[in-house]
Amino acid sequence: IFVEIEQKLEPSLLYKIGKIFGYNFAEFSNTVTLEDVSTKKFLEYTKIMVKFVEGTYSSNIKYKINLKDKLIDFRMKNFIICRNTGGGHIFSEGGIAGIWAWALQDPTIEAIQPKCQGRGDSECEVIAAPYHTLIKMGYKPFKCSKLEKLEITKDYQQFNQIRKTKWSNNSLRTLLDSGFLQYEHGQVIYKKERFFMCEASFIYILERELAKIKNGLKILWECSFAFGKKLASLIEKQDPCKFITDFFPALGFGDVLVVEKEGNYEIFVNYFPWLDWWKDIEFVMFRGWLSGIISGLTRQNHQLNTIKKDVSGGYLSLHITR
16 A cells, blocks of 8 residues: 555655654654653663564664764665655655654654665665754755644543454454464565554544645545455455454454445444544545455455444444445
8 A cells, every 4th residue: 555655646745644643653652752761761762662663664773873963873674665665755754754853852853765775775774863954964855844743632542442342353463373464574474465563543644634635535545445456366265254354453443344235345343543533534545445355356346435433432433335
């Protein structure tokens, strides 16, 4: 999905989306800031954070920090997305810029990727530092200092609390232990397609930003639908109801049930990751992905265009149909 998206949207927009996401992800994950702790503890925490990112984003990461200049320099192997596109504007540049901007509480921090395996280099390099520092170094970074900040409220805790599923039994651990998914050197693979951890606010941020541009949501739908069909082509003949119910909950999309009646499909989802922006989006990426999988497995065109959202049960429920 992200490879397709990066090839069809403007790099500056992709960077903005990634930086907003990285900034909010850092807050959601309780990333410490240099204002909160001593320099020693900050550096220790940064090391842990890098190892966490290395877990599914890269097979190897090395880095150097210069706190005086608010600069961090990453060297990475097999980093997500950019190794295929030569771009990496969402996660490599934007995501890192957002996280580092939060950690140093400086929204002027930006990031640039001077080297990339997707452009023929032996490794990827990302440098994050204040905008004017990067300019002085001879780079031309994107500029995005206005960052929309999400609030973690009591509702966030309530709607996203852990609940027992009714329809789904699989977890990510189940799929890894069974061999359905393979994990090696920081890469989670399903039949040559690579998956990676991504905090759920990205779905909301991406759709909200793409809704602001002409054909943005159309592009998002097309990319998601195409990826769903591609995934279906890798699956041995299987009932789409069973595959979706087994697969999507393990990826963190909630408790999912798929019902087929006379060739029509209904998707019921309880406990979908909730954000205060749930009223603002129509879950285009999720619906497109599901539509593509069903279309690919049935060899008929299924467009899941209708969605009903409900929070009356104290959690986010989705009902998706044609």
